[in-house]
Amino acid sequence: METAILLISCPDRKGILSEITRFIAENNGNIVNADQHIDFQKSIFFMRIEWELEGFKIPKLEIESAFRPIAEKFQMDYQLHFSSEVKNVAIFVSKYDHCLYDLLYRFKSGELKGNLKLVVSNHEDLKHVVEMFQIPFYYFPKNRENKLEVEEREIELLKKEKIDLIVLARYMQILSNRFVNEFRNRIINIHHSFLPAFVGAKPYHRAYERGVKIIGATSHYVTEELDQGPIIEQDVVRVSHRDTVSDMIRKGRDLEKIVLSRAVRWHLEDKILVYDNKTVIFE
Amino acid sequence: METAILLISCPDRKGILSEITRFIAENNGNIVNADQHIDFQKSIFFMRIEWELEGFKIPKLEIESAFRPIAEKFQMDYQLHFSSEVKNVAIFVSKYDHCLYDLLYRFKSGELKGNLKLVVSNHEDLKHVVEMFQIPFYYFPKNRENKLEVEEREIELLKKEKIDLIVLARYMQILSNRFVNEFRNRIINIHHSFLPAFVGAKPYHRAYERGVKIIGATSHYVTEELDQGPIIEQDVVRVSHRDTVSDMIRKGRDLEKIVLSRAVRWHLEDKILVYDNKTVIFE
Amino acid sequence: METAILLISCPDRKGILSEITRFIAENNGNIVNADQHIDFQKSIFFMRIEWELEGFKIPKLEIESAFRPIAEKFQMDYQLHFSSEVKNVAIFVSKYDHCLYDLLYRFKSGELKGNLKLVVSNHEDLKHVVEMFQIPFYYFPKNRENKLEVEEREIELLKKEKIDLIVLARYMQILSNRFVNEFRNRIINIHHSFLPAFVGAKPYHRAYERGVKIIGATSHYVTEELDQGPIIEQDVVRVSHRDTVSDMIRKGRDLEKIVLSRAVRWHLEDKILVYDNKTVIFE
Amino acid sequence: METAILLISCPDRKGILSEITRFIAENNGNIVNADQHIDFQKSIFFMRIEWELEGFKIPKLEIESAFRPIAEKFQMDYQLHFSSEVKNVAIFVSKYDHCLYDLLYRFKSGELKGNLKLVVSNHEDLKHVVEMFQIPFYYFPKNRENKLEVEEREIELLKKEKIDLIVLARYMQILSNRFVNEFRNRIINIHHSFLPAFVGAKPYHRAYERGVKIIGATSHYVTEELDQGPIIEQDVVRVSHRDTVSDMIRKGRDLEKIVLSRAVRWHLEDKILVYDNKTVIFE
Incomplete structure (x- = not known):
């Protein structure tokens, strides 16, 4: 139908x-x-x-x-x-593989109805995983000097492949304003904290230091300001004094997978409206 | 407006x-x-x-x-x-007072927009609580012999007071079919388990015996079949091997209060449609 | 035993x-x-x-x-x-009454095993509520000029009554360092956000502005720095674009009551150890 | 260490x-x-x-x-x-692949510290998945006639490979008492409901019919009685009238993966004690 x-x-x-x-x-x-x-x-x-x-x-x-x-x-x-249009998707990843595996499986099994065209990474570590699922892998190493230039090549590739949605599956690089502008409201990131708590780096370490009793994960559209884009989904899990930083990281992985995949699904099913740096989710 | x-x-x-x-x-x-x-x-x-x-x-x-x-x-x-019509409400209660206090406060503070006209009980224990909140208290003792006859007097009172909604706030009596029919989809009960698990008596004891890791509470409209009516709301809380039956009862009290009050609020705001022994909640 | x-x-x-x-x-x-x-x-x-x-x-x-x-x-x-020692408790409150009612009920019913000796307020609004539960009510109006002096009289009262625990049940005054030092790790506050998100005033309004999908409440010991003390307990509830600030405030009230009462219970049962601005909860 | x-x-x-x-x-x-x-x-x-x-x-x-x-x-x-002993693990699977993928990834990434020796299935459908992860796949077709005999060959294989733990990752066959006895408290199953609600077949369909507002998943040790063994872990997710049976199945998949993997991890880390058809989890 x-x-x-x-x-x-x-x-x-x-x-x-x-x-x-x-x-x-x-x-x-x-x-x-x-x-x-x-x-x-x-x-x-x-x-x-x-x-x-x-x-x-x-x-x-x-x-x-x-x-x-x-x-x-x-x-x-x-x-x-x-409904007959299927969106083209690119995943950006660095070295953590849990969200990548999770998304690869969800696309492969048809749970996520998108056309996963390619995976981009700034490291070669996960090439074999991506190829195991028979998806093209593009290696774009980046450093402070070549970053903007490499981004141009990435944008070129994404345009050539008619990519509609970019999923940052724990991609450890901050995108330039130029890049963000090119794909406004079409880049979904997963941040490993319950935003706006613990914006920026090492949120699990800071959650541990603060002694919180619950940790979270947040998927959001990427904007020019780090971790300030419109929130799509959040979820949480209980921790206690018994949980070390490693335990939090482990528990957080399951949150990150689920919170990211929900956002991707809603985007692919045209269920998200963005306004005023917020989202309306027609779930 | x-x-x-x-x-x-x-x-x-x-x-x-x-x-x-x-x-x-x-x-x-x-x-x-x-x-x-x-x-x-x-x-x-x-x-x-x-x-x-x-x-x-x-x-x-x-x-x-x-x-x-x-x-x-x-x-x-x-x-x-x-929206200008305010529904008339009656609470039925036995000896447990936590849901009663909770509802009395929510009506008094205006969080629940109903006209709490009276409280009915088969015991006199909670008379002073009800009167503390300046609500009329009606004592209708029941036993196996006089039950149907007492119910007739209750129905008479409820009709005289034009009651639109009856809230069973841990009322320890099973209502007759006659009573239920008179107020179809207008009697809300709180059951202290995650239905359909542990229908009937002593659900916390049975949850403890079964060794579940989560307990729940369920608010539902009352029908002829015990604990089988359309479910309005449910919520849960985690338990562990450390929790005794008393701990479960204590944790459950907070669930019961919240799950019951949500159902009452939705009913009073005309947000519930019943069909096919289920509910549509336009929250 | x-x-x-x-x-x-x-x-x-x-x-x-x-x-x-x-x-x-x-x-x-x-x-x-x-x-x-x-x-x-x-x-x-x-x-x-x-x-x-x-x-x-x-x-x-x-x-x-x-x-x-x-x-x-x-x-x-x-x-x-x-276990035979029962702690003496004082509640501090301003104008919001939901946590107050909740605590009054829990002490009265014996769920909280403390000796609730008195309630202090900087307003007279809730006097009748406190007296309904037959607890002494002390009215200490405060302004910028007399604040420290009034605090001295409060401290005097608390010492005279041998108060072991002070519960700030939405008390809208910041306590001086002098006061905090006098009752270190014996003042429990409820903050109406998922700390460290939304420290300070109007957290529900700011949560609404930020477009979060989950809101929370946090109970913590009071230290010199506002909302920075050791976290005792947190809990959360889901919100959506449909929830206005008023809806968040309403949903939050139930969180605040539960999160505060858990902290008070653990303190009264000697289940909390504080170190390094964190808590160990021997639940 | x-x-x-x-x-x-x-x-x-x-x-x-x-x-x-x-x-x-x-x-x-x-x-x-x-x-x-x-x-x-x-x-x-x-x-x-x-x-x-x-x-x-x-x-x-x-x-x-x-x-x-x-x-x-x-x-x-x-x-x-x-801690130096690593347990040998076998996964049993039929046609659903979500728990299988999830476990394969968790073992491969080292999150689960076991030696995943083999996968057994009564269908050939998932052979390629298992081999993608370079784990031996054993195909044991079963029907009513050969069931007990096939089980003997399975037991033989499991003993030869010194299997310590058998994980039923949505394995659609009921094990005989003989099999269960051979591996008492060493077979973990995932049931796709919040037990004891919806024991047996098609729990999501029955949850839909009953109109519940929350669905769950349960991991437990397998005993002679279907879905009656000691519960290890449970978790839940909210559903509404908007969720069809397919939505419940989709939401449930994420629950099943998480609830099963937690149970497997605790077993592998020797954190579970069974007694009286319940579990003590030293988490």
């Missing part, structure tokens, strides 16, 4: 919901999912609506232009997606 | 959402909340939609009759509520 | 555990609980050991002097408690 | 802890971990104690006989392990 998906945000006004649903109903569309949210503080309307293409009177390629007048009337930001 | 709330369920068909929202938009209603769900297995459409009455062209008392043609067209089961 | 409880910390060395248990065994003590922890990073040994006084050869009042040679040999910091 | 580990259970009596620790201290052992538990209801003492072998006066091979008099005096059930 192929579906069309509209992701919409616009200033809140009377009649938006009615007009959107009328557009679908009058064209004989069968709505299979509709989720709506209003931020009353900022007076913004958000919606994700999904309907079957079978029987829909407007041909797939003309839906966008047919919808445009409504979008303009309500000053909508909108994205139109089709 | 006064609002109207429609809770709807009906066979799923094209155009339902469009027709409902058109009804509101054409009458100049401002939708402040819309949540919709389709059960594809059974092909049932569910909706909760809430709009402001200010500026709405149809007078409050005529909304129901104005909406009826749409309801009939789509064979809807529906309820129309107004 | 009366028990003696030793809380011990000392540099880690061979033979500590053996010597402590021999002391108890040779004097015919029946150990009912023993929990031990070693911080290998800092090489510190921690222990909580509890044994029955019945049949113990050393009279209660001589246990401390009998144990002292062992304590000196291993350079122990130690506390000797008896 | 090599250590010795004693796992002990015996009738509770005065002096046990003292005598065990004296045995270690007098022989110059450095205790690195000691965890003790008393079940007061049944009056049983449990302990896990771990000490460094370096500097210990008794040679490794003589520790058992040196300890035996103490064991006999207190009628102990005990196991002596050494």
Whole structure:
């Protein structure tokens, strides 16, 4: 069953919901999912609506232009997606392999519905793992001097391969503003703390030092400011005085895998809207 | 800001959402909340939609009759509520006081928006607590012989006081079918286990015997079958071999309070639809 | 069954555990609980050991002097408690009443085994609540000018009443260093965030602004630095884009109550050891 | 650092802890971990104690006989392990691959400290996965007729390979009593429900039908009675009316992986004691 998906945000006004649903109903569309949210503080309307293409009177390629007048009337930001489109994905990784394995398996098993085109790394250590799953591996060593230049080659590759989503699976390099701008709201990172606690390096060590009783992991879109991008998902696990830093790192690995994979899944299924450095998740 | 709330369920068909929202938009209603769900297995459409009455062209008392043609067209089961209506609540309690205190406080502080009219008990032990909060206390002692007859007097009282919701806050009596029928989907019970595990008596003791590593609590609507009604909310807490039955009972008390109060709040805010012995929670 | 409880910390060395248990065994003590922890990073040994006084050869009042040679040999910091001793407790509160009610109930019901001697407030608003539970209420209004002087009168009262533990149940005043020093590791505060995220004022508002997906609460001992003291307990609850600041405040109240009451219980049962701005919880 | 580990259970009596620790201290052992538990209801003492072998006066091979008099005096059930011993592990699997991949990765990365010797399956589907990780794969097709006979060949293989632990990673065959007896408390199964809810087949379907708001997974030792063995670990995840059976199955997969791997880790690290169809976990 192929579906069309509209992701919409616009200033809140009377009649938006009615007009959107009328557009679908009058064209004989069968709505299979509709989720709506209003931020009353900022007076913004958000919606994700999904309907079957079978029987829909407007041909797939003309839906966008047919919808445009409504979008303009309500000053909508909108994205139109089709369930048949599969996004191209690149994973960036350094030396830690737990999130990499986890994602490789989820793509391979079909749990994540994306086209995993390639893996990029600044180290060669995980080449064999990636090749075990028969995914192309690209080695881009980086240092302070060549960083921007190497990034250009990475961007070139990502564009050539029409990459829609970049997943930083514990990638230990900070991306330049140029890179981030090129893929705004299309780079998902996993940070190994319960943000905004422990921004930056060595969060498990700092969590241990502070004596917290719960640790967390956070997936977020990457922005210019380190660990400050819109949070997509978080989860936590209990620790005690018995847990050493190594125990926290071990417990954290399972969190990181799950929290990252949930974010990737929602992105691939067009369930995330970003605004005001926050996310609306139409789960 | 006064609002109207429609809770709807009906066979799923094209155009339902469009027709409902058109009804509101054409009458100049401002939708402040819309949540919709389709059960594809059974092909049932569910909706909760809430709009402001200010500026709405149809007078409050005529909304129901104005909406009826749409309801009939789509064979809807529906309820129309107004945010200005405050439900009348009765609490039934026996000897355990933790849920009672918790609810008394939540009503008193205004966290729960209901009119707590009275407390009924089959024991006199908690009379002073109820009176401390200045709520009328009714003592209805029960035994095997007089049970049905006492229930009739309880029903009479509840009807006289126009009670909309009965909360069993650890009430240690099984209600007759007659009683349950009189208040279908309007009696909320708290069961001190993670249903369907440990239906019936002494669930903490049985959880201890079985050696579970997590215990739970479940709030549900009461039906004729013991602990088999539609589940509204559940929550859990970790236990270990170190926890005795008393520890489980203590940990469970906090669960019971929270799980029961969430269910009561959702009911009072018209956020629950019951179908097929399950609940849809428009949280 | 009366028990003696030793809380011990000392540099880690061979033979500590053996010597402590021999002391108890040779004097015919029946150990009912023993929990031990070693911080290998800092090489510190921690222990909580509890044994029955019945049949113990050393009279209660001589246990401390009998144990002292062992304590000196291993350079122990130690506390000797008896289960029969009930601690005197004072609650400090401002205008929010949810933690206050919760604690009043837990003391009244005997769940918390302390002697709740009095409640102090810088406002008169909650006087009637405290008196409803028949606990003395002391009103100490504070302003920038009289703060230190009022604190002296508070300290005087707390000493006169032999208060062992001060619980800040959402008390909206920062205590002076003088006050904190007087009751080191005997003042428990509840902070309404998942520390170290959102130290200071209005944490729910800031959590909302940051767009976190989970909020938390933290109970900790008060030190000179605001919200930097040893963390005793934390817990969290999920939020989403649907939750407004008010929803977070409501959800947070239940967290605050539970997280604060757990800390108070552990303190009253002598289950907490503080070192290095962290806690060991012998739960 | 090599250590010795004693796992002990015996009738509770005065002096046990003292005598065990004296045995270690007098022989110059450095205790690195000691965890003790008393079940007061049944009056049983449990302990896990771990000490460094370096500097210990008794040679490794003589520790058992040196300890035996103490064991006999207190009628102990005990196991002596050494951290240097690595257990041999076999995984049994059918067609679901998520737990298999997860375990293969955890063994490969060294997170699980066992010697994964082989994988057994009643289907050939996952052969390539197992071989990708360079582990021997054994295909033992089973049907109603040959089941017991095939099991004999499996037992033979397991004995030949000196297998210490069998992990049923979603193995869709019920083991005979003969098999279970051969490896009592050494077969760990993952059941995809929050036991004792939904014993037996299709638990996610039944959870969906019952309308629960939380689903779980349970790892346990296998006994003769289906899903009735001692529970080792459980965990849960929230579901709502929006979750279909497929969503539950997807969410459950992550639970199953984590809950199974925790149980395997604790077993491999000698942290589990079984008694009375329950477990004591010295975590």
